[in-house]
Amino acid sequence: MGKKKPPRDGRSAKQKESHYKKTSKNLETFASEVHDALEASVRQDGAGEDIKAAFKLPCPLAMWELGHCDPKKCTGRKLIRKGLVRNLRINQRFSGVILSPMATTYVSPADKQIVADSGLAVIDCSWAKLDETPFAKMKGSHLRLLPYLIAANPVNYGRPCKLSCVEAFAATFCIVGFPDLATILLRKFKWGKVFIELNKDLLDKYSNSQNVEEMLKIEREFLAGAHDKDKEEIDPFDVESGREFSNLNRDIRSNRKVNECDTDEDDSDGGDEESDESEGEETGSEVENEQEAAASKPVIWKGVKKRLRD
Numbered sequence: 001m002g003k004k005k006p007p008r009d010g011r012s013a014k015q016k017e018s019h020y021k022k023t024s025k026n027l028e029t030f031a032s033e034v035h036d037a038l039e040a041s042v043r044q045d046g047a048g049e050d051i052k053a054a055f056k057l058p059c060p061l062a063m064w065e066l067g068h069c070d071p072k073k074c075t076g077r078k079l080i081r082k083g084l085v086r087n088l089r090i091n092q093r094f095s096g097v098i099l100s101p102m103a104t105t106y107v108s109p110a111d112k113q114i115v116a117d118s119g120l121a122v123i124d125c126s127w128a129k130l131d132e133t134p135f136a137k138m139k140g141s142h143l144r145l146l147p148y149l150i151a152a153n154p155v156n157y158g159r160p161c162k163l164s165c166v167e168a169f170a171a172t173f174c175i176v177g178f179p180d181l182a183t184i185l186l187r188k189f190k191w192g193k194v195f196i197e198l199n200k201d202l203l204d205k206y207s208n209s210q211n212v213e214e215m216l217k218i219e220r221e222f223l224a225g226a227h228d229k230d231k232e233e234i235d236p237f238d239v240e241s242g243r244e245f246s247n248l249n250r251d252i253r254s255n256r257k258v259n260e261c262d263t264d265e266d267d268s269d270g271g272d273e274e275s276d277e278s279e280g281e282e283t284g285s286e287v288e289n290e291q292e293a294a295a296s297k298p299v300i301w302k303g304v305k306k307r308l309r310d
């Protein structure tokens, strides 16, 4: 056996590896970048079309787009149009957290540093076409599943686990402790705040959990509680029951007709009922029916402006 040759550049494999390892971001600095991004996003929405300044999110958001869905209804495509998410090629690797229905590990607060350093990606496919989706070609080392949460998007409203791309991004940001990034994304959708309202308790508990085992416990307890509630007899005519038999996703002040895609069972998965042309409603451009606009204005976001001022 001959003598082991010294490495040509004098550095061992380990040294080379550590050289290529990205240094971790400081989470405090990252948190202040998140805050700045939220401020910039609110400013951007308030600005006129002509002076819309682009702003950068502090970590990359990406998406593999399979072309299964109607681009006008798809939430992921809308985020791409808004410049918040970039497209990945099939076979392209992503080094951050990848949200995948095929993953077996839950996303948890322990993923915070990976998200801050390398970002977050989703796979924009149809829930009806998971069998045709080449998951193996969407490569990365941090594949994650989301714990039990309820969808608020118009098509899958009320269904557990089948979240849209924007809901999946937002849920992850809440769980790892960057809720302002969730706000930046959800503000782009009229129903965005309903996702947080529906899942507030669970998101709070998941984000405070110490590990995946604790998350599973939270999930089990929640489901057991929901099961017990189901067993209670419900009398919809009992006006004193304190229950509200209304869909949270419908604004009770608005008597506008339910948009087709709200009830559609096609694959659109509820991007949003607006098209690009009507996206101005959230950005302050003219709307035909002021009453309708007032009724559908997201209220939570006013709170965001106040919080930023304070």
Ligand SMILES: C[S@@+](CC[C@H](N)C(=O)[O-])C[C@H]1O[C@@H](n2cnc3c(N)ncnc32)[C@H](O)[C@@H]1O
Residues within 6 Å of the ligand: 069, 073, 074, 075, 076, 099, 100, 101, 121, 122, 123, 124, 125, 126, 127, 144, 145, 146, 147, 161, 162, 163, 164, 165, 166, 168, 267, 268, 269, 270, 271
């Ligand atoms: C199946 S696509 C449907 C997208 C839809 N067309 C839309 O408008 O956003 C949603 C993607 O979000 C992520 N996602 C949603 N729910 C998830 C969950 N429970 N666990 C992991 N990832 C999830 C995955 O990347 C999934 O492929």
